[in-house]
Amino acid sequence: MMTLEERFVELYINSFRDWKPNKSVSLVRKKWKKHTDILFDQIEQASTPNNLRNAIADIRKDYYCLGDSSLSKAESQRRRKVLRRIVVALVEKELMFLRKRHSEEAIESFYQELSHDRKLAARAISIEEKFRSLDTGVIAEQIASMVQTDPTVEFPKTREMSRRFHLHLGPTNSGKTYDSIQKLKEAQHGVYLGPLRLLALEIYDTLTDAGVPCSMLTGEEHIYVENARVVSQTIETLDIGERYDIAVIDECQMIEDDSRGHAWSRAVLGIMAEDIYVCASANVKDLLIGIIEACGDTWDVTTHERKTKLVVEDEPVSLENKEIKNYIQKGDCLIAFSKRAVLDLAARLEMAGFKASVIYGKLPPETRKREVARFTSGETEVVVATDAIGMGVNLPIRRIIMTASRKFDGHEVRPLEPSEVLQIAGRAGRFGIYDEGLVTSSLPKFNKDLKYMLSHDLPPVTRARLGFPNVLLTLEGNLDVIIRTWEGIKAKPPYEKISTEEMIVLYNTLKLASRNFTQVPEGDDKEVLYGMISVPLDVKNTTVVEQWIYYCKTYVEDTRLAFPELPAGRRGKELERYEDYYKLLDLYHLFSNHMGKELEEDRLLAEKERCEARIEEILAGSKNGFVRRCMYCRKPLDIDSTFRVCDECHSMRYRGIKLYR
Numbered sequence: 001m002m003t004l005e006e007r008f009v010e011l012y013i014n015s016f017r018d019w020k021p022n023k024s025v026s027l028v029r030k031k032w033k034k035h036t037d038i039l040f041d042q043i044e045q046a047s048t049p050n051n052l053r054n055a056i057a058d059i060r061k062d063y064y065c066l067g068d069s070s071l072s073k074a075e076s077q078r079r080r081k082v083l084r085r086i087v088v089a090l091v092e093k094e095l096m097f098l099r100k101r102h103s104e105e106a107i108e109s110f111y112q113e114l115s116h117d118r119k120l121a122a123r124a125i126s127i128e129e130k131f132r133s134l135d136t137g138v139i140a141e142q143i144a145s146m147v148q149t150d151p152t153v154e155f156p157k158t159r160e161m162s163r164r165f166h167l168h169l170g171p172t173n174s175g176k177t178y179d180s181i182q183k184l185k186e187a188q189h190g191v192y193l194g195p196l197r198l199l200a201l202e203i204y205d206t207l208t209d210a211g212v213p214c215s216m217l218t219g220e221e222h223i224y225v226e227n228a229r230v231v232s233q234t235i236e237t238l239d240i241g242e243r244y245d246i247a248v249i250d251e252c253q254m255i256e257d258d259s260r261g262h263a264w265s266r267a268v269l270g271i272m273a274e275d276i277y278v279c280a281s282a283n284v285k286d287l288l289i290g291i292i293e294a295c296g297d298t299w300d301v302t303t304h305e306r307k308t309k310l311v312v313e314d315e316p317v318s319l320e321n322k323e324i325k326n327y328i329q330k331g332d333c334l335i336a337f338s339k340r341a342v343l344d345l346a347a348r349l350e351m352a353g354f355k356a357s358v359i360y361g362k363l364p365p366e367t368r369k370r371e372v373a374r375f376t377s378g379e380t381e382v383v384v385a386t387d388a389i390g391m392g393v394n395l396p397i398r399r400i401i402m403t404a405s406r407k408f409d410g411h412e413v414r415p416l417e418p419s420e421v422l423q424i425a426g427r428a429g430r431f432g433i434y435d436e437g438l439v440t441s442s443l444p445k446f447n448k449d450l451k452y453m454l455s456h457d458l459p460p461v462t463r464a465r466l467g468f469p470n471v472l473l474t475l476e477g478n479l480d481v482i483i484r485t486w487e488g489i490k491a492k493p494p495y496e497k498i499s500t501e502e503m504i505v506l507y508n509t510l511k512l513a514s515r516n517f518t519q520v521p522e523g524d525d526k527e528v529l530y531g532m533i534s535v536p537l538d539v540k541n542t543t544v545v546e547q548w549i550y551y552c553k554t555y556v557e558d559t560r561l562a563f564p565e566l567p568a569g570r571r572g573k574e575l576e577r578y579e580d581y582y583k584l585l586d587l588y589h590l591f592s593n594h595m596g597k598e599l600e601e602d603r604l605l606a607e608k609e610r611c612e613a614r615i616e617e618i619l620a621g622s623k624n625g626f627v628r629r630c631m632y633c634r635k636p637l638d639i640d641s642t643f644r645v646c647d648e649c650h651s652m653r654y655r656g657i658k659l660y661r
Contacts, residue, residue, distance in 0.1 A: 004095070004104075004107065004108065004111065005088075005091055005092065005095060007111060008091045008094075008095065008111060009084070009087055009088055009091050011111070011114065011115055011118075011121055012087050012090065012091060012121060012122075013063075013083075013084065013087055014118060015118035015119070015121035015122040016059060016060045016063040016064075016087075016122055017063055018118050018119075018122065019060045019063065019064060019122040020064070021061070021064060025061045025064055025065060027065040027068045027070070027071070028062065028065070032079070035058075036082050036083075036086065039055055039058055039059065039086050040086060040089060042054065042055040043055055043086070043089045043090050043093050044089070044093075046093055048097075048126075049094065049097045049126030049127050049128045049129075050126045052090065052093065052094065052126060052127070053124050053125060053126060054124075055086075055090065056090070056122075056123075056124045056125075057124040059083065059086060059087065059090065060122055060124070062079070062083055063083060066079060066080060066083075094127035095107070095127075097126075097127055097128065098110075098127055098128070098131065101128075101516075102131065106476075110130075110131050110134060110135075113134040113137075113138070114130065114134060117134070120133060120134070132478075132481055135477050135478075135481055136481055136484075136485050138477075139475060139477050139481060139482055139485045140485050140488075140489060142475055143472060143475070143482075143485060143486055143489060144489065146469075146471055146472065146475075147469055147471070147472070147486070149491075149492055150294075150492070151265070151269055151466060151491075151495060152269055152294050152295050154269070154270070154469075155240070155269055155270035157241075157272060158269070158270050158271070158272050158295075159295065159296065161272060161274070162274075162297070162298075163273065163274065163275075163276060163295070163297040163298075164274065164275050164276070164297070164298050164299070164300075165276050165278060165288075165292050165297055165298065165299040165300075166180075166183075166275065166276065166277045166278070166299070166300055166302065167278050167280070167285065167288060167289075167299060167300070167301045167302065168180055168277060168278065168279050168280075168302050168304060169280055169281065169282040169284075169285055169301060169302070169303055169304065170281070170282060170303060170304030170305060170306070171281065171282075171304075171305075171306050171422065171426055172306070172422070172423060172426025172427060173306055173307055173308060173426050173427070173429065173430070173431055173437070174304035174305060174306045174307060175304055175307060175431070176279045176280075176302075176304045177248075177250055177279045179302070179304075180248045180250075180277035180279055181203065181206060181207070181248065183246060183248075183275070183277055184207070184230060184246055184248050184277070185207065185210060185212050185230075186246070187229055187230055187244070187245055187246035188229055188245055189229060189230075189243075189244050189245055190229065190230040190231075190244055190245060190246040190247065190248075191230065191231050191232075191233065191238070191242075191244050191246075191247045191248070191271075191273070192207075192230065192231070192232040192233065192247075192248045192250065193233060193234070193235040193238055193247065193248065193249050193250065193267055193271075194232075194233075194234060194235060194250040194251065195234070195235060195250065195251045195254055195260070196234065197218040197219070197220055197221075197234055197365050198365055198368055198369065199250065199251075200216055200217075200218050200232045200233055200234050201216065201218075201232075201365065201369065202394070203232040204216040204223065204232040207230055207232065208225075212229060212230055213225050213226075213227050213228040213229050213230070214228055214229070214230045214231065214232055215228040215230075215231045215232070216231070216232050216233065217231055217232075217233035217234075217237050218233060218234045218237060219234060219236065219237060219536065219589075219590055219593075220365070220586055220589060220590070221589075235249070235260075235263040235264060235267055236260070236263045238263070238266070238267055238271065240266065240270045240271065240272075241272075242272065243272040243273070244271070244272065244273040244274075245273065245274050245275065246273060246274070246275050246276075246277070247267075247271055247273035247275070247276045247277070248276075248277045248278075248279065249264065249267050249268065249271075249276065249277070249278045249279070250279045251279065251280065252264055252268070252278045252279060252280035252284060252288065253280045253281045253283065253284045253419075253461055255268070255284065255287070255288075255461065255464045255465065256284075256461050256462075256463050256464065256465060257465065258465070258498060258499040259498060259499050259502070260465075260498075261464065261465030261498060262465045262466055262467030262498045263467070264464070264465075265291075265464045265465055265466055265467075265495070266467065268288065268291055268292070268464075269291065269295065281419070281422075281458065282303065282457075282458075283419075283457065283458040283459065283460045283461050284460070284461040285301065286460060287460070287461050287462060287463070287464060287494055290494060291464060291494070306426070307431040308429035308430075308431050308434060308435060308436050308437050309429070309435070309436040309437070310425060310426065310428065310429060310436070310437045310439060310454060311436055311437070311438055311439065312438075312439045312440065312447060312450045312451045312454060313399075313438055313439065313440040313447065314447065315440070315447070316440055316441050316442055316443055316444055316446065316447050317401055317440055317441075317442050318442065319334075319345070319348070319403065319442045320638060321348065321351075321636055321638065324348060324349070324352045325352040325353060325354075328349065328352070328354060328382060328401075329398070329399070330381040330382065330398075331381075331382070331396065331397060331398030331399060331434075332382045332383075332397075332398065332399045332401055333382065333383045333384070333385060333389065333395065333397040333399070333400050333401065333427065333428070334349075334382065334383075334384045334385075334401045334403055335385060335386070335387065335389070335400060335401065335402050335403060335404075335424055336384065336385075336386060336403050336404060337386055337387060337404050337406075337407035337408065338386070338408070339360045339361075339362055339386070340626075341403070341404070342358050342359075342360045342384050342385065342386060343358065343575075343623060343626035344626055344627055344628055345384045345403065346358045346384045346623050346626070347623035347624055347625075347626040347627040348627060348636065349382060349384065350622070350623050350624075351624070351627070351636070354381050354382050355379065355380040355381050355382075356380055356381070356382050356383065356384050356623075357371040357372070357374050357375040357380040357382075357383040357384070358371060358383070358384050358385070358619055359371055359372065359383060359384075359385035359386070359388060359389055360385065360386040360388060361386060361388045362579045362583075363579075363615065364579075364582045364608065364611065364612045364615060366608075366609075366612045367612050367615050367616055367619075370616060371383075371619070372395060375395055375396070376395065376396055383395060383397070387407070387420060387423075387424055389424065389427060394430065395427065395430065396430045396433045396434075397427050397428050397429070397430060397437070398428065398429070398434055398437070398438060399428055399437070399438035399439070399440065400424060400425050400427060400428040400437070400438070400439045400440075401440055401441060401442060402421075402424070402425075402439075402440070402441040402442070402443070402446060402450070403441070403442045403443075404443075405441070405443055405446045405449065407420075418453040418456070418458055418459075419458050421450065421453045421454070422453065422454060422458065425437075425439045425450070425454060439454065462493075462494060463493070463494050463495065463496045464494055464495050464496075465495070465496055465497070465498045466491055466495050466496070466497055466498065467498055468483060468486060468487075468497075468498070468500065468503075469486075470527075470530070472486055473526045473527050473530055479507060479526045479529050479530060479533075480504055480507050480508070482526070483500050483503060483504065483507075484500070484504065486500075487499075487500050502539050503533045503534060505539050506532070506533040506537075506539060506545075506548075507529070507533050509539075509545060509549070510529075510532065510533070510549060510552055513549045514549070514552070514553060517529070519553050520532075520552050520553055521553075521555065521556040522556070531594050531595055532548075532552050532591075532594070532595070534594070535548065535587070535590050535591050535594050536590060537583075537587055537590070538583060541580065541583060543567055543580045543583075543584070544580070544583050544584060544587055547564065547584055547587055548587060548591070550562070551587070551588075551591050551595075555591070555595050555597065559597065559598045560592070560597055560598045560599070560600060561588055561591060561592055561597050563588065563600060563603065563604075564581065564584035564585055564587070564588050564607075565584075566578075566581050567580050567581060567584070572625060574618060575615065575618050575619075578611050578614050578615050578618070579615065581607075581611050582608065582611045582612070582615070585604060585607055585608055585611065588604065589604060628644075630644070630645055630646035630649055631644045631645060632645060632646075632649040632659040633646060633648070633649050633659075635648075
């Protein structure tokens with residue numbers, strides 16, 4: 001009986017004989033021995049499977065050339081023997097690589113699959129890529145047999161219920177969430193589900209102030225209230241097995257979001273509640289009705305109109321250093337799309353005599369809440385914010401001023417979508433305070449675009465996202481292959497899979513940092529690895545990622561994780577230092593919850609409060625240091641300057657005058 005090595009040798013030789021080139025191949029006529037010696041050396045010295053690609057390409061060319069009519073029968077036979085020895089060496093090397101990562105049973109199964117696909121065997125790719133290619137096909141078949149094509153059947157207990165959906169549809173500032181919360185106040189056991197911790201906190205405060213016992217649950221914190229009738233929570237924390245009489249699902253147009261939309265799909269498909277109030281923009285109506293009817297549930301629609309008129313001003317404002325005080329007024333909100341731009345704008349406003357609140361994504365939730373309170377109470381006159389303000393944050397804003405028409409979305413700098421503009425602009429003209437909301441920009445030609453976007457209906461939302469099903473963690477194979485294969489299998493409309501890009505980034509980062517997971521306790525357990533890579537964190541923050549890697553490697557050493565330390569300071573980077581520390585505290589909390597570790601809750605709460613206080617102190621103080629200045633004379637640059645040098649210094653340098661920093 002042939003050994004596995006011998007069978008692989010025969011398979012490779014037969015596949016190389018069958019190979020046909022796409023272009024002409026030159027026969028090696030001279031220096032044949034030197035050519036084959038090089039091939040032997042390439043194979044012997046290969047340190048990774050990828051190092052063998054060039055050798056495979058040369059071997060199959062040499063096999064093809066054995067049929068060249070200019071070769072004598074004896075020469076052809078001699079070359080065939082040498083090539084066989086080379087293939088034996090190649091197989092030995094490739095099997096050595098395979099055995100480092102896969103069992104003999106898996107390799108045997110791989111051989112059986114590869115023997116039916118000679119074209120794949122002859123491809124000039126690594127043995128690991130060939131293994132993964134066939135493994136992906138097998139996994140795809142297993143996934144197809146395990147995952148339902150109809151997601152409604154994934155919630156059998158919910159399908160036994162008769163649910164009533166009440167769709168409250170309309171633009172921002174139309175009262176749809178307010179009306180739904182009035183119904184929630186009547187609940188004996190109700191739930192509010194929103195996209196942001198800040199919104200969950202706002203609803204918690206609203207219900208508590210109204211005398212409704214309410215708890216709050218988010219990924220970052222839990223506030224348990226005895227005998228609470230309602231829980232206000234972020235949508236990802238929904239307990240799908242809990243039964244409610246009334247539920248509110250807010251901002252449901254986010255059902256199409258690439259990374260988070262699956263949480264809204266899961267809530268709509270699976271929440272066990274008799275009456276469900278869904279708040280969303282009108283362009284998601286048809287999609288929601290289709291999903292609800294597929295679930296066998298009933299629905300009604302209440303359309304909400306905006307309560308204050310939204311007006312785009314004819315002329316843009318100027319944010320030039322000398323003119324800014326003539327254009328900015330109390331109640332204005334300036335929108336930028338990066339933390340740096342927000343702080344720069346706030347500093348310029350401060351220099352012009354305005355007191356400004358700042359709101360951006362990296363701020364701790366409590367700090368954001370206090371910045372909102374400062375503006376609401378009149379302590380500050382204007383607010384500068386990123387587009388984070390567009391998601392349900394209620395502020396007494398008179399006018400929205402867009403300072404940019406493009407944003408970086410994590411992948412590229414792109415023009416703003418009409419839905420994004422409408423979500424932000426809709427924050428102007430708070431009902432009960434102003435008769436109308438004003439919208440303008442600091443860009444000469446953007447006001448015309450604003451008028452067009454705000455006067456036309458948004459395109460319909462046509463897709464709902466589906467999340468990765470944990471049942472697939474029982475499959476054989478590498479976790480990244482399973483996740484990518486699942487994502488690559490198209491779902492039936494109107495469903496599409498979420499993006500798993502960040503999970504794969506964390507998987508590969510941990511794989512590299514832990515020597516193929518050998519330094520991770522239980523690193524061969526897919527459920528453990530999935531728990532780690534599904535912890536929400538900022539994958540672009542190296543300080544946070546390094547701490548995450550450390551937790552992955554050490555999480556079994558004690559009942560508690562190591563408590564985070566304040567990162568080392570850098571000159572002029574005090575704000576970033578404390579923002580990173582707050583993220584580390586959040587990571588400690590989230591990782592502990594994900595992996596079942598005990599928390600030092602009192603210490604965590606105290607450190608968060610200390611961190612928030614320091615950030616507030618920095619923001620409340622002079623923001624002078626955040627202004628972009630000329631690298632030579634240190635005068636503030638114009639807000640739209642793309643250079644690090646002011647016009648005057650640039651002119652002096654052009655005339656040959658030497659400047660010093």
